Amino acid sequence: MKRRKGKSGVDKVVLAFSGGLDTSVILKWLQDTYGCEVVTFTADIGQGEEVEPARAKARKLGVKEIYIDDLREEFVRDFVFPMFRANTIYEGEYLLGTSIARPLIAKRQIEIARETGADAVAHGATGKGNDQVRFELGYYALQPDIRVIAPWREWDLTSRERLLDYAKQHGIPVEMKKRKGSPYSMDANLLHISYEGRILEDPAREPEESMWRWSVSPEQAPDEAEYLDLEFSRGDIVALNGEGLSPAHVLARLNQLGGRHGIGRLDLVENRYVGMKSRGCYETPGGTIMLRAHRAIESLTLDREVAHLKDELMPRYAALIYNGYWWSPERRLLQGMIDASQETVNGRVRVKLYKGNVTVVGRDSSTDSLFDARIATFEDDEGAYNQADAAGFIKLNALRMRIAGNMKSRG
Numbered sequence: 275m276k277r278r279k280g281k282s283g284v285d286k287v288v289l290a291f292s293g294g295l296d297t298s299v300i301l302k303w304l305q306d307t308y309g310c311e312v313v314t315f316t317a318d319i320g321q322g323e324e325v326e327p328a329r330a331k332a333r334k335l336g337v338k339e340i341y342i343d344d345l346r347e348e349f350v351r352d353f354v355f356p357m358f359r360a361n362t363i364y365e366g367e368y369l370l371g372t373s374i375a376r377p378l379i380a381k382r383q384i385e386i387a388r389e390t391g392a393d394a395v396a397h398g399a400t401g402k403g404n405d406q407v408r409f410e411l412g413y414y415a416l417q418p419d420i421r422v423i424a425p426w427r428e429w430d431l432t433s434r435e436r437l438l439d440y441a442k443q444h445g446i447p448v449e450m451k452k453r454k455g456s457p458y459s460m461d462a463n464l465l466h467i468s469y470e471g472r473i474l475e476d477p478a479r480e481p482e483e484s485m486w487r488w489s490v491s492p493e494q495a496p497d498e499a500e501y502l503d504l505e506f507s508r509g510d511i512v513a514l515n516g517e518g519l520s521p522a523h524v525l526a527r528l529n530q531l532g533g534r535h536g537i538g539r540l541d542l543v544e545n546r547y548v549g550m551k552s553r554g555c556y557e558t559p560g561g562t563i564m565l566r567a568h569r570a571i572e573s574l575t576l577d578r579e580v581a582h583l584k585d586e587l588m589p590r591y592a593a594l595i596y597n598g599y600w601w602s603p604e605r606r607l608l609q610g611m612i613d614a615s616q617e618t619v620n621g622r623v624r625v626k627l628y629k630g631n632v633t634v635v636g637r638d639s640s641t642d643s644l645f646d647a648r649i650a651t652f653e654d655d656e657g658a659y660n661q662a663d664a665a666g667f668i669k670l671n672a673l674r675m676r677i678a679g680n681m682k683s684r685g
Contacts, residue, residue, distance in 0.1 A: 286311045286392040287423060288383050290409070293328030296398045298446050299437050300425045301335050304396060306444075308423070313339040313390050317379050319349045320464030320522065331447065341386050345378060346464055350521035353378050354465050357595060358564050359509040359619075360584065360612045361572075364592045367542055369561045371466025376405060377600035380412025387420065394421035401427045404547050408598035415601035458485060464525050466538075466558040477543055477553045488529065488557040492536035492630030499628035500535060501635070502528075504567045506623065509616030511564065525560045532559025535627040547597045563632050567623040570634040575618045575642040584615060618642040 287304055291297045291314035304312050314337050316328040325342050332340045353374050364370055383395045395413055399405035406424055413420050431437050441448050459470040467488055473479045483491060505513035511524050519527065532538050538559035546552050572581060587608060594605045621639025625632050648658040 284308045284310045284394045284421060284423070286313060286390060287394040287396050287421075288313045288315055288387045288390065288392045289396045290379055290383055290398065291316050291328055291332060292398070293325075293331045295434070295437055295441065295448055298331060298335070298448070299431065299440050300396065300398050301332070301337070302444050302446055303425055303429060303431075303440070304423065305336070307429075310394070311339075312337055313341065313386060313392055315341040315343070315379075315383055315386050317382060318342065318344045318346060319375055319378065320346045320526065321462040322467075323462070334447065339390055343382060345382065346522040347520060349375065349378055350464055350525050353600075354525065354561075355510045355521055356609060356613070358561070358568055359616050360588055360591050360608075361565060361569055362588060362592045362595065363565070364596045365542075365544055367540055368544060368556065368596075369466065369540075369558045369565065370592065370595050371463065371556060371558055371561065372405070372461045372468055373408060373596045373598075374465065374600075375461075375463045376408035376598065377412045380409050380601075381416060384413060384416045384420065387417070394423055396423040396425065399424065399426065402548065402550070403552075404596070404598065407547055408600075411598040412601055464522060464529070465561050466556050469555040470552070474553050474555060481541060481555050485555065486539065486557060489533040489539055489559055490536050495536035495629050496534070499626050500531065502531065502563070502625050502627065504563075504623045504625065505621075506568070506571045507620055509568065509572075509613075509619040511567070525564075528560030528563050530559075531627060532563050532632075533557070536630040537627060537632055538562040539630070563625060563627070566632045566634060567625055568619075570623045570625075570637045571621050571639065572619055574637050574645055575621060575639050576615065577644065580615050584612065587611075 287308065287310050289297065289301060289304065289312050291301065293316065301312055301314065304310060314328070314332040316325050318325045329340050329342055357370065357374055362370060364373075386392070387395055397406070397409045399409055401424070406427075410422050410424070413422055425431075431440055438448065440446075458472050458474070461468045469481070469485055474481060503515050504511050505516075510521070512518060514524060514527055538557050538561065540556040540558065541553075542556065543551055543553045572584075576584075591605070591608050591612070594600070594602060594608070599605050620642050621637065623634060624636035626635050646658070648655055
């Protein structure tokens with residue numbers, strides 16, 4: 275016998291659930307406000323925290339259908355690696371660690387909604403940020419008729435204090451951290467960890483050293499450099515120091531190595547899609563190494579015009595991901611072109627890690643290198659390149675400027 279639908283026809287909702295204060299309150303609020311059954315979904319995408327407590331929390335709040343999925347390999351293989359094939363950075367600095375995780379979470383939520391017969395999905399993103407857009411664009415792209423519930427745009431629990439009061443009134447267990455002041459708003463996955471709030475809301479103040487979790491300060495990094503050998507196949511890293519590794523294991527290992535050498539810290543004021551400027555700090559040690567190494571192997575294996583075209587299109591591609599358009603037809607179109615360019619991006623790159631820096635010290639491709647030492651040499655090229663050809667090349671390229679100069683000189 276089918277249960278009678280709750281408020282506004284909602285019978286069952288799939289909630290993206292971390293088990294923290296916000297989503298725990300949202301779970302209870304959905305049950306009380308919408309009178310519906312809640313299915314919880316917790317994604318393990320390498321945030322570095324135990325996800326099983328979310329199961330216990332959901333059970334205590336009366337949830338019967340609980341999903342906890344290990345998505346680490348899918349996250350890196352199908353989202354992070356494709357993004358890095360484009361050398362993607364937003365506004366010149368940001369490696370899009372939060373942005374790239376949202377389309378995967380949205381995808382799995384929709385899959386669970388179909389598996390459980392849910393007619394709605396819900397998330398814990400606020401009405402001020404980018405994540406609400408990223409989640410919901412994903413939901414609608416994958417299931418156009420899905421009902422979306424965004425509690426932060428509906429309720430009056432607009433502060434941490436109100437959330438805590440609500441939790442106390444309804445017997446929701448909250449794990450309080452023993453530290454002064456409110457904690458930073460943090461988001462973590464295998465690609466990065468981000469920090470917002472507290473003193474970061476003043477762009478003039480330097481972040482506290484105690485804030486950083488994944489990396490040592492460059493000043494405290496080892497005094498001896500460390501070398502890494504990275505092997506690429508079709509634009510993706512497949513081996514580190516001669517050891518074949520899966521995508522998730524590659525990134526996890528690079529995070530560890532990069533963090534040890536103080537690599538990947540970023541303090542950024544960025545332009546949110548909703549219109550405001552926001553200051554955030556990021557740690558992306560593995561991604562920083564990956565980007566530098568990928569550009570190095572492309573410098574050896576990509577045609578000049580292909581490489582330059584990729585660089586021209588990259589800011590548009592980055593904006594699509596930042597703004598939540600991963601599932602859009604234009605992003606898919608660009609991805610097809612980017613992936614086609616990576617057929618020849620094969621070989622090895624050697625990098626040196628030292629005091630917060632990643633330096634490329636060597637690159638090699640025995641199968642796809644376009645570097646011809648006979649032509650590039652400063653020594654005798656034995657006729658491989660006729661330097662006299664450059665005269666005509668230069669004159670033809672100067673023709674329009676010579677014409678303009680002659681016209682100007684004649685008045």
